Amino acid sequence: MEDLQRTLAPTGLSVSTTPEKGRCLNTTRNFSPGEVIITEEPYVCVPNNSSESKCDGCFKSVNLKKCSACQVPWYCGSTCQKSEWKLHRLECQALAGLNKERRKSLTPSLRLMVRLYLKRKLQNEQVFQTTATDNYNLVEALVDHMSDIGEKQLVLYAQMANLVNLVLEWPNSNIKEIAQNFSKLACNAHTICDSELRPLGTGLYPVISIINHSCSPNAVLVFEGRRAVVRAVELIPQGTEVFISYVETAESTAARQKALKEQYFFTCSCPYCRKGIYMEVQESAILEGYRCKTDKCNGFLLRDSDDRGFVCQTCGLVRSKEEILKISADVKQREDQASQFLSSGNCLEASVAYRNVEQLQLRLCHPFSINLMRTRESLLKILMELEDWRGALAYCRYVISAYQRVYPEIHPLVGLQYYTCGKLAWFLGDTEDAIKSLTKAVYVLQTTHGTNTPFMRDLLVRLDEARAEAGSQASTWKKL
Numbered sequence: 001m002e003d004l005q006r007t008l009a010p011t012g013l014s015v016s017t018t019p020e021k022g023r024c025l026n027t028t029r030n031f032s033p034g035e036v037i038i039t040e041e042p043y044v045c046v047p048n049n050s051s052e053s054k055c056d057g058c059f060k061s062v063n064l065k066k067c068s069a070c071q072v073p074w075y076c077g078s079t080c081q082k083s084e085w086k087l088h089r090l091e092c093q094a095l096a097g098l099n100k101e102r103r104k105s106l107t108p109s110l111r112l113m114v115r116l117y118l119k120r121k122l123q124n125e126q127v128f129q130t131t132a133t134d135n136y137n138l139v140e141a142l143v144d145h146m147s148d149i150g151e152k153q154l155v156l157y158a159q160m161a162n163l164v165n166l167v168l169e170w171p172n173s174n175i176k177e178i179a180q181n182f183s184k185l186a187c188n189a190h191t192i193c194d195s196e197l198r199p200l201g202t203g204l205y206p207v208i209s210i211i212n213h214s215c216s217p218n219a220v221l222v223f224e225g226r227r228a229v230v231r232a233v234e235l236i237p238q239g240t241e242v243f244i245s246y247v248e249t250a251e252s253t254a255a256r257q258k259a260l261k262e263q264y265f266f267t268c269s270c271p272y273c274r275k276g277i278y279m280e281v282q283e284s285a286i287l288e289g290y291r292c293k294t295d296k297c298n299g300f301l302l303r304d305s306d307d308r309g310f311v312c313q314t315c316g317l318v319r320s321k322e323e324i325l326k327i328s329a330d331v332k333q334r335e336d337q338a339s340q341f342l343s344s345g346n347c348l349e350a351s352v353a354y355r356n357v358e359q360l361q362l363r364l365c366h367p368f369s370i371n372l373m374r375t376r377e378s379l380l381k382i383l384m385e386l387e388d389w390r391g392a393l394a395y396c397r398y399v400i401s402a403y404q405r406v407y408p409e410i411h412p413l414v415g416l417q418y419y420t421c422g423k424l425a426w427f428l429g430d431t432e433d434a435i436k437s438l439t440k441a442v443y444v445l446q447t448t449h450g451t452n453t454p455f456m457r458d459l460l461v462r463l464d465e466a467r468a469e470a471g472s473q474a475s476t477w478k479k480l
């Protein structure tokens, strides 16, 4: 810990401990919006198991070839294969000894754990360097919440630990310690995403794992390849705790608290969660509740005292419980149908089905409903898939207006949605709208993503191109 404090001190950071939260990462100088607070390479990481295979080195999905010996990892070329070789050499020996069925059933979590132990072994043998920010002691210091975990989960971790033991075939493996490490991964590992927040894999970043959660965070975690980067999203004054969000913040307080309790075993007491019971009831009635009978009224509904229906808190009209239940059941049935179409790759049918869901939700839900927002997100993706660019642009705008209500101004999802909107408007020839949306995308994403990545350089080039085209259109108009 002292080593870590000494290494962090020149970067303007320190670690403290509180009884409520355990370790906390604090600033010892001001950090301005967009400034990098900390970056870290993973102690270990692994690509996820999606339909698209990924290179173990860079997580990209191009020109992949499988390791010919163990047939498990993919590599995009010799550079990535070589960079991974020291660790994979041991992993490969262990995997090659497994039968085909066992190898196939090796989930990313099991691989991550196998790699954790191999990395520790290689650091102990000094094959890998040990530094103040890259050592197994930092993994040992992570919280595991073993005493909070239910019986069923403990049994599952024990079974997974046995499988890791089968792969490693080490004589003195400690099953209890492996199970404890699975519990650590559950509340400390991060999902590695690309710049557009698509999940690529899982990594353990033991220093960044010191950062606690807030539903109204002052920092954001993004990834550049496998490297984790934490940036300030607002001015963080000296002597302030750094917070990121562990969960989706576009949810009611009750839903966020439930997710945090289930995975991280704490009750969040951030300012956003402490807004008082009345505000909380109102918030969930808007985000998860029903719309007023009258189309023009944006009031939110609460159950009436004798539980026969829901009363609009603005105009006083009552909607019957029967009507609500009937439409809710219809929504559920059509949602199931829509997601079945989608999972079978039938985008056209899925788009019709999701539009039906949307129509029903417009009759059922408050206009600011999260469920309606999610349906429109799905429709946007499906219409992009169908190359219905005009339809997609319309849904992109709906989604942006919903995001503006549920996310802070500087949030990666807001920036990315503006980027999509800008690209669609540009493609459809609406240069003015494209410039507006791309400018907003740059404003948000340069804070969350920085400016020096291929993704951001691409965005900046697109904005320049749109501005250049608008300039040449303006001069043509003048000549006419």
Ligand SMILES: C[S@@+](CC[C@H](N)C(=O)[O-])C[C@H]1O[C@@H](n2cnc3c(N)ncnc32)[C@H](O)[C@@H]1O
Residues within 6 Å of the ligand: 020, 021, 022, 023, 024, 141, 142, 143, 145, 187, 188, 209, 210, 211, 212, 213, 214, 263, 264, 265, 266, 267, 268, 269, 270
């Ligand atoms: C990734 S760790 C964060 C670092 C942790 N405080 C430590 O001591 O290592 C996640 C755990 O930190 C604690 N934690 C994180 N944010 C918290 C918060 N806002 N309030 C209380 N506990 C929190 C919970 O125990 C949670 O499971």
